[in-house]
Amino acid sequence: MSSLALINEFLGQPPNASEHGYQIDHILEFAHWFMGALFFGWSAFFVFVLIRFRRSRQPKADHAGVRSGISTHLEFSVVLIEAVLLIGFAIPLWAKRVNEFPPTQDAILVHVVGQQFNWTFHMPGPDGQFGRREIDLVTNSNPLGIDPNDPAGKDDIVVLGELHVPVNRPVIIELSSKDVIHNFCLPHMRIAADAIPGSLIPMWFKPIKAGNYEVVCGQLCGLGHYGMKGMVVVDEPAEYQTWLKERAELAGTQNAPSAAPAPGQQPPGGAPKTENPAEQPQNKPAAPPTSPSPGG
Amino acid sequence: MDASTSLPAAAGHHHPHTHAGEHEHHELGWWRKYIFSTDHKVIGIQYGLCGLVFLFFGFSLMMIMRWQLAYPGQALPVIGKWLPYFFGPNTMPDGKMTPEFYNSLGAMHGTIMIFLGVVPVAFAAFGNFVVPLQIGAPDMTFPKVNAASFWAFGVGGVIMLTSFFVPGGAAKGGWTSYVPLSDIADKGPGFHPFLNGQTLWLVGFIFLITSSLLGAVNFITTIIQLRAKGLTWMRLPFFVWAQFVTAFLLLLAFPPLEAAIVMQLMDRTAATSFFLPAGMIVNGAPLHISGGGSPILWQHLFWFLGHPEVYVLILPAFGIVAEILANNSRKPLWGYKSLVFSVLVIGFLSFIVWAHHMWLTGMGSTVSAFFQTTTLLISIPSVIILSAFFISLWGGSIRFTVPMLWATAFLPMFGIGGLTGIPLAFNSADLYLHDTYYIIAHFHYIVAPGTIFGLFAGIYYWFPKATGRTMNEFWGKVHFWPSLICMNVIFLPMFLQGMLGMHRRWYDGGQGWTLSGEHIWGLTGFQWNTPISWAAWIMGLAQIPFIINFFWSIKHGKKVNDNPWEATTLEWTAPSPPPHGNFVITPVAYRGPYEYSLPGREKDFTMQNEPVEPAERSRRAAEPALAH
Amino acid sequence: MEIPYTISTRPDTGLWNAKIGIWLFLASEVMLFGGLFSAYIFLRLDAQPGEWPHGLLNVPVGTMNTAILIMSSVTVVLAWAALKMRRYNAYWWYMLATIMCGVIFLFVKLYYEWPQKFEHYGVFLKPSALEKYEQYLGNNRRTEKGMEPRIEISGHLHNPEAIKDPSIKEYEIGLDPVFVDPNNPTNDRPHFLYVPPTDHIAKIEKEDVERIDSFGPWHSAYFASYFTITGLHGAHVLAGVLVFIYMWLPVSKKLYQRNPEHLANRVEVCGLFWHFVDLVWIFVFPLFYLL
Amino acid sequence: MNNPPDISQDPAEHEEYAHNVQKHVRGYLTVGALLLAFTGITVALSYVDFGTRKANIGVAMLVATLKAGLVAAIFMHLAAEKRLIYRVLIFTGLFVLALFWLTFLAWYNPVVR
Numbered sequence A: 001m002s003s004l005a006l007i008n009e010f011l012g013q014p015p016n017a018s019e020h021g022y023q024i025d026h027i028l029e030f031a032h033w034f035m036g037a038l039f040f041g042w043s044a045f046f047v048f049v050l051i052r053f054r055r056s057r058q059p060k061a062d063h064a065g066v067r068s069g070i071s072t073h074l075e076f077s078v079v080l081i082e083a084v085l086l087i088g089f090a091i092p093l094w095a096k097r098v099n100e101f102p103p104t105q106d107a108i109l110v111h112v113v114g115q116q117f118n119w120t121f122h123m124p125g126p127d128g129q130f131g132r133r134e135i136d137l138v139t140n141s142n143p144l145g146i147d148p149n150d151p152a153g154k155d156d157i158v159v160l161g162e163l164h165v166p167v168n169r170p171v172i173i174e175l176s177s178k179d180v181i182h183n184f185c186l187p188h189m190r191i192a193a194d195a196i197p198g199s200l201i202p203m204w205f206k207p208i209k210a211g212n213y214e215v216v217c218g219q220l221c222g223l224g225h226y227g228m229k230g231m232v233v234v235d236e237p238a239e240y241q242t243w244l245k246e247r248a249e250l251a252g253t254q255n256a257p258s259a260a261p262a263p264g265q266q267p268p269g270g271a272p273k274t275e276n277p278a279e280q281p282q283n284k285p286a287a288p289p290t291s292p293s294p295g296g
Numbered sequence B: 001m002d003a004s005t006s007l008p009a010a011a012g013h014h015h016p017h018t019h020a021g022e023h024e025h026h027e028l029g030w031w032r033k034y035i036f037s038t039d040h041k042v043i044g045i046q047y048g049l050c051g052l053v054f055l056f057f058g059f060s061l062m063m064i065m066r067w068q069l070a071y072p073g074q075a076l077p078v079i080g081k082w083l084p085y086f087f088g089p090n091t092m093p094d095g096k097m098t099p100e101f102y103n104s105l106g107a108m109h110g111t112i113m114i115f116l117g118v119v120p121v122a123f124a125a126f127g128n129f130v131v132p133l134q135i136g137a138p139d140m141t142f143p144k145v146n147a148a149s150f151w152a153f154g155v156g157g158v159i160m161l162t163s164f165f166v167p168g169g170a171a172k173g174g175w176t177s178y179v180p181l182s183d184i185a186d187k188g189p190g191f192h193p194f195l196n197g198q199t200l201w202l203v204g205f206i207f208l209i210t211s212s213l214l215g216a217v218n219f220i221t222t223i224i225q226l227r228a229k230g231l232t233w234m235r236l237p238f239f240v241w242a243q244f245v246t247a248f249l250l251l252l253a254f255p256p257l258e259a260a261i262v263m264q265l266m267d268r269t270a271a272t273s274f275f276l277p278a279g280m281i282v283n284g285a286p287l288h289i290s291g292g293g294s295p296i297l298w299q300h301l302f303w304f305l306g307h308p309e310v311y312v313l314i315l316p317a318f319g320i321v322a323e324i325l326a327n328n329s330r331k332p333l334w335g336y337k338s339l340v341f342s343v344l345v346i347g348f349l350s351f352i353v354w355a356h357h358m359w360l361t362g363m364g365s366t367v368s369a370f371f372q373t374t375t376l377l378i379s380i381p382s383v384i385i386l387s388a389f390f391i392s393l394w395g396g397s398i399r400f401t402v403p404m405l406w407a408t409a410f411l412p413m414f415g416i417g418g419l420t421g422i423p424l425a426f427n428s429a430d431l432y433l434h435d436t437y438y439i440i441a442h443f444h445y446i447v448a449p450g451t452i453f454g455l456f457a458g459i460y461y462w463f464p465k466a467t468g469r470t471m472n473e474f475w476g477k478v479h480f481w482p483s484l485i486c487m488n489v490i491f492l493p494m495f496l497q498g499m500l501g502m503h504r505r506w507y508d509g510g511q512g513w514t515l516s517g518e519h520i521w522g523l524t525g526f527q528w529n530t531p532i533s534w535a536a537w538i539m540g541l542a543q544i545p546f547i548i549n550f551f552w553s554i555k556h557g558k559k560v561n562d563n564p565w566e567a568t569t570l571e572w573t574a575p576s577p578p579p580h581g582n583f584v585i586t587p588v589a590y591r592g593p594y595e596y597s598l599p600g601r602e603k604d605f606t607m608q609n610e611p612v613e614p615a616e617r618s619r620r621a622a623e624p625a626l627a628h
Numbered sequence C: 001m002e003i004p005y006t007i008s009t010r011p012d013t014g015l016w017n018a019k020i021g022i023w024l025f026l027a028s029e030v031m032l033f034g035g036l037f038s039a040y041i042f043l044r045l046d047a048q049p050g051e052w053p054h055g056l057l058n059v060p061v062g063t064m065n066t067a068i069l070i071m072s073s074v075t076v077v078l079a080w081a082a083l084k085m086r087r088y089n090a091y092w093w094y095m096l097a098t099i100m101c102g103v104i105f106l107f108v109k110l111y112y113e114w115p116q117k118f119e120h121y122g123v124f125l126k127p128s129a130l131e132k133y134e135q136y137l138g139n140n141r142r143t144e145k146g147m148e149p150r151i152e153i154s155g156h157l158h159n160p161e162a163i164k165d166p167s168i169k170e171y172e173i174g175l176d177p178v179f180v181d182p183n184n185p186t187n188d189r190p191h192f193l194y195v196p197p198t199d200h201i202a203k204i205e206k207e208d209v210e211r212i213d214s215f216g217p218w219h220s221a222y223f224a225s226y227f228t229i230t231g232l233h234g235a236h237v238l239a240g241v242l243v244f245i246y247m248w249l250p251v252s253k254k255l256y257q258r259n260p261e262h263l264a265n266r267v268e269v270c271g272l273f274w275h276f277v278d279l280v281w282i283f284v285f286p287l288f289y290l291l
Numbered sequence D: 001m002n003n004p005p006d007i008s009q010d011p012a013e014h015e016e017y018a019h020n021v022q023k024h025v026r027g028y029l030t031v032g033a034l035l036l037a038f039t040g041i042t043v044a045l046s047y048v049d050f051g052t053r054k055a056n057i058g059v060a061m062l063v064a065t066l067k068a069g070l071v072a073a074i075f076m077h078l079a080a081e082k083r084l085i086y087r088v089l090i091f092t093g094l095f096v097l098a099l100f101w102l103t104f105l106a107w108y109n110p111v112v113r
C-alpha cells in the first residue's frame, strides 16, 4: 500500500505509522498526481506556444486564435476529478475522523494539556476515571490541579512531555490548553488538532508501528514555540505494561519528570478551564478571587 | 464649491523657481502638487513609491531572518552588530537573534508585505494611476477622499514602523495575530497600555483599513460613473474588472476584521475578554479576567477578511498580466467574457471559503464539508482564467519585451502556487500539511513570483505613461533572470521541507528536531535552509539593477511617444505623462479593449477610440468570429 | 478640471457620484456592525448559564433615546425636503433640531447611562458558595421552574476599600431589589423603571467570592459587547453631529446661494448616513436593553 | 412611495415640484409616528412572556426588522432606488448573512466524541 505513495515519498514525506494514515497519504498522493498532470500538460503547451508563436517565427498574429472548445473539456475534467476526490474521499475521510470514534473501552484515553511550552498528559489510571481538576489547586507539583480528595483521581497518571501508548490500540486524545492556542501534531501518525483554551477537542489514531515519534507544536504560541516538543512512544504491549506500572507507582505523588526541557520553559501550572463544554456552572473551575479590574 | 482651488496654495518659497512659470497662473505650489496632491496620478505614484519601499523593507526583514534559519544561533556578520542600535538592545545581542525578535520579524514581514507592500502597490498605486486613464476619466470621483486614503495609509504605516521601537518590540503573534497569544502579548511588568507592539499593530491596522475602505469606495464609484462615452461594461479592459472586484473585496471583507480589531483593542486596553475564556493560567499564574470569550471568534473574523485578502493580492496581478499578454502577443484575450465572469465568481465565492484556514480548530463534518466544497469551487474560476491566458497566446506573434518576460513567468509560478492549494483544500490532506513549510511555499509561489512579478511587469509596462520614458531593457533582463531563478531556489525546497514535517515559525530553522534531520534530495531538511537563504540574499542583490534602473530612467530613460507598446486601451491616447485632467481630447470608445491584428488593417492594433468604419462593420457581420 | 456627475445624474446609472459613494460606504458599515453582531451572537451562545445578565439597563432612558433618534431621522429628511422646496429657513431649523437630538442622545449616554454602570458592582460567587447565599439568589425556585441559576449578586458596594485591602474579610453590598426578594416572581422579569439599590446590605465573605467587578466592560462578555457596540455607535452619532453642524453653519448658506441642489445632495448623503446610524440603534436597543 | 423627481431649473416647473415634495413630507411624518409606536410595542412585548427567551428574542427582532425596513424604505428612499444600489445591497446582505450563518454553524457543529 505504502508503495503507492510515490510522489509523497519523492517529496520527502516520512513513512506513515498509523492505521488511517494511508488514507491521508492516498488523497495527498492523488492530489499530487492530479496537480502534476495539470502542471506538466500546461507547461508543455506553454513552452510549445512560446517557441512556436514567437515574433520571429510568426510575424503576424491571428486575430481569432483558438476556435475549438477544448478548454471547456479540460475545465470540465478538472471539476470532475476534484468532485471525485472531494465526495469520494475527502468528506468521508473527515467524517470518519470526527464522527466515528472507537469505543472508549477498546481505546487508550488521554487528556493532553498544552502550555507554554510543553505538553502534559493525563491518563485515568486503572479505574478508568479521570480525577476532578480545579484551577485553584494548580501548583508546580500538581500541574493539572487534580483534586487530592477525589477518589477517582488517586490512581491518575500525569506525565510531562512523553507519552507511551501500546501499538495497535486506538488512542483517543482530548486536547485543551492552559494559556494560548497550541497544536498537537504527530506528523508520523498523520494527525493533528488545535489545543484551544476553554475548549476540549477530541482526536484519535491507531499506531501500527512501534517507535519514538516527535510531537510538534503546530501553532505559534510564543517565544518557545520552536522548541515545544513532545514525544509519543509507541511500545509493544508488554513494554507498555511495564511503563504503566512504573508510572502507576509514582501516581498519587503526581511528580512528573519532565522530558526534553523546552527552551524558555515556564514552571508548570494550571488546568484547562472546562473539562466538558456543556458542564454546569457548579463544576466550572473558577478563577480565584481577584482584585477588581481597572476602573472597578 | 471646489475647495481645492479656494484653499490658499501653500508655500511658494519652498520652490523659488515657481515664479519662472509665471504664465501658468493657477500653477499649484510644489507641496500641493507633489505631496498633498489630489490628482489621481500623483497619488498613485505616491502609493507606488511608498509601497515599493515597504516591500523592500519587508524583504530586508526576511533577509535577516533567513540568516537565523540557515545558521541558527550564530552571530549575523557585519550588520549584526549594528542592528541592536537600530531595533533596540534586546533584539540581537552580540548579533545573535533572540526568539522574540524572530517572531517580531516574522509577524511584521507578513503584515508589511501584504498590507503595506502589495496592497498599496497592486491595488492603490496601479488602481489610482491606471484605472481612471483606462476608462477615460479626468480623475477619481472623490479626489479629496483619495488623498485622505493615501494619508491614512501613511499614518498606518508610520505607526506600524514605530512599533519596532517601543519597549518589547513589534507585534510577535504572526500576521494572523491569533488570540489569546496576541491578547496577552507584552502584558508583563512595565506594560504600557498603548506603547507596545501588539497595540500599535492594532491601531495601525485601523488606519490601514480606513485607507482601504476609502480607496475602495472611490474606485468603485469611479468605475461606475466616470467611464468614457461608449465604454460599456463589456468594453472595459480586464484590468479594470480585476480592480473593480478587488475593491468590492476590500470594501466588504475588511469591516468584520475592523470589528475584531476593535474588540482585541478593548481586550488589551479596557480589560474585556472578548477572546479570552475563563480559567486561563499564564506563566503559572491565573489570569484575572471575566472570561466568557472565544478564541475561535477571532479566527472567524480574521479569516473572513484573510481569505478575500489573498484574492486582493492576486486579482490586480491577473489584470496587469492580462493587459500585457494581449499587448505582447498582438492578439485579443481569449474568452474575455468567461474571464470577466470568472473574476466575478471568485469575488463572490471568496467570502464563503474562509474556514479552510481553520480545519484543525475542531470543526465538525458538516461545516468542513461545506467549506471544502466552496474552496474547491473557487479553484475552478482560477483554472478558467489561467487556461484563457494560456490559450490567448496561441496564434499570437509574441514579442518578449521586459514586461512580457515578467508576465510569462507569472503564469507557471502562479500555477504552482495555485495547484498546491488544491491538497490544502481537502482537510484530510491539510491535516498533514497545516502550518508546515508546504503552506509557506504554496502562498509564496502565488504572492512572490506571482504577484510581485505581476507588479514588476506592470511597472515596466506603465512606466512610459508615467514619465514619458522607458526603463532600460538590458538591465530589465538582468533584473528578471536572476529573480526568476532565485525565487524558485527559495521556494521549491520549501515543499520538501513541508512534506518532511518541518513547521513554519521555527526560530531554529528546525535544527533541534529529529524529523528535519531526514535526508531528502541529498540534504537534510534543515540543511536545505542554507541554499534557500543564499538564494534569498542573491535575490536581494538582483533588485539593485531594478532600483537603479527605475530612478535613473525617470530622468534619463529613452524618450518615447505616447503609445510605445502600440497598445489599444484608452490610457495610451493621453499624453505621457498625462497633464492634470488627463486627456487633451475627451475620449470616446467605439470598440472592445483588445482589437489587435484585426484582419484587413494596416496596423496590427486598433485603439478603442478609433471609430468603426462602414467597411469594417460589414466585414464583422460576415465573420462572426470577430464579433466576440 | 471638472469631475462629471457630482450634481447631476449619469444617464445610464441614474445616479450622482456621492449617492453611490455613500451607499458603498454604508455597505461597508453593514459589514462592520455585522461583524460586531456576529460576535455578539457567538459570545451569547457560548455564555454559561447565569453568565449573561438581563434587565440591568435603564429601559425608560433607552426608550427615550430611541425616540430621540427616530425623531432626528424625521427632522433630517424634513430638512432635506425643505431644501428641495428651496426653503432655507425651514432647513436651518430642522437641521438645528437634528443636531440637538444627536447631542441629547450623546449627553444621556455619556453623562447618565455609562457613569451609572461604573458605580454598580457584581459579585460572582464560587460554585461551592451558591448554597450559602440562597436567601439572596432564590436558585431553588428557579431550578424548579427551569430558569437559569443566578451566580452573581449585584448592587452598591458600601466598602469599596475592601477591594484593595486584604485585611477586610467581606464585601458589604447595598442590594439591588431583585436580591432582596429573590423568590418574588415579579422580579423574574426586568423592571421597566430603573430601581436603585436598596439599603438592604448583604455581607459577602471574600472566601466565597470568585471575583467582584463593577459594571464596566471588564464585567462580562455582555458588558464588553454593550460598551463596544454602543461606543462605536456613539462615535458614529458624534461624527454625524459634527458633519451636520458644518452643514448648518453659514458656509452652507453660501453653497445654497451658489447651487442649492448641491447642498441638497450633500444633506441627502449625510442624511443616509444618519438614518443608518438610527437603523443600527433599532437593533441595539432591544438586544441590550430588553432581552 | 416614490423618490421625488429631480428638480428643474425652470421656476414654473419648480412650483409643481415643490408641491410634490410637500406631499412626501406627510409620508415622512406618518412613518416617524409609526416608528415611535413600534418602539413602544417592542418595549411592551419584552414584558410579555412568549415561553422561551429565544421566542422573545425572535419577536423583538421581527419588530426591529420591520422598523429598520421602514427607515430603509422610506427615509432612505430604498423603496424606489436605482437597480445598481439594490445590487450592491443584495450582495452585502448575502455576505452578512453568510458571516452570521456560517460562524453559527461552526459553533453548532464542533467535533465531539
Ligand code: HEA
Residues within 6 Å of the ligand: A038, A039, A042, A043, A046, B176, B310, B311, B313, B314, B356, B357, B375, B376, B378, B379, B380, B382, B383, B386, B387, B411, B412, B413, B414, B415, B416, B417, B418, B419, B421, B422, B424, B425, B426, B430, B433, B434, B435, B439, B442, B443, B446, B447
Ligand atoms: C494571493 C494569495 C493566495 C491565493 C490566490 C491562494 C489560492 C488558494 N489557496 Fe491559499 N493561502 C494563501 C494565499 C493564497 N492562496 C496564504 C497567504 C495562506 C496562508 C495563510 C497563513 O496561514 O498565514 C494560504 C493558505 C491556504 C490554506 C490553509 C492551509 C493551512 O493553513 O492549513 C488553504 C486550504 O484550503 C488554501 C487553499 C487555496 C486554494 C484552494 C486556492 C485556489 O484559489 C487556487 C486556485 C488556482 C489553481 C487551481 C491554479 C490553476 C492553474 C492552472 C490549472 C494552470 C497550471 C499551469 C502551469 C503550472 C503551467 N490556501
Ligand code: HEA
Residues within 6 Å of the ligand: B049, B052, B053, B055, B056, B059, B062, B066, B106, B107, B109, B110, B111, B113, B114, B118, B173, B174, B175, B176, B313, B440, B444, B447, B448, B449, B452, B490, B503, B504, B505, B506, B507, B536, B543, B546, B547, B550
Ligand atoms: C505579499 C506577501 C509576501 C511576499 C511578497 C513575501 C515575500 C517573501 N517571503 Fe514571506 N511571508 C508572508 C508574505 C509574503 N512574503 C507572510 C504573510 C508570511 C507569514 C508570516 C507569519 O508567519 O505570520 C511569510 C513568511 C515567510 C517565511 C516563513 C517564516 C517563518 O515561518 O518562520 C519565509 C521564510 O523564508 C518567507 C520568505 C520570503 C521571501 C524570501 C520573500 C521574497 O520573495 C521577497 C522578495 C521581495 C522582493 C523581490 C521585493 C523587492 C522590492 C523591491 C525591489 C522594490 C524596491 C524598489 C524601490 C525601493 C523603488 N516569508
Ligand code: CUA
Residues within 6 Å of the ligand: A114, A115, A116, A117, A181, A182, A183, A217, A218, A219, A220, A221, A222, A224, A225, A226, A228
Ligand atoms: Cu505551543 Cu507552539
Ligand SMILES: [Cu+2]
Residues within 6 Å of the ligand: B306, B307, B310, B354, B356, B357
Ligand atoms: Cu484562503
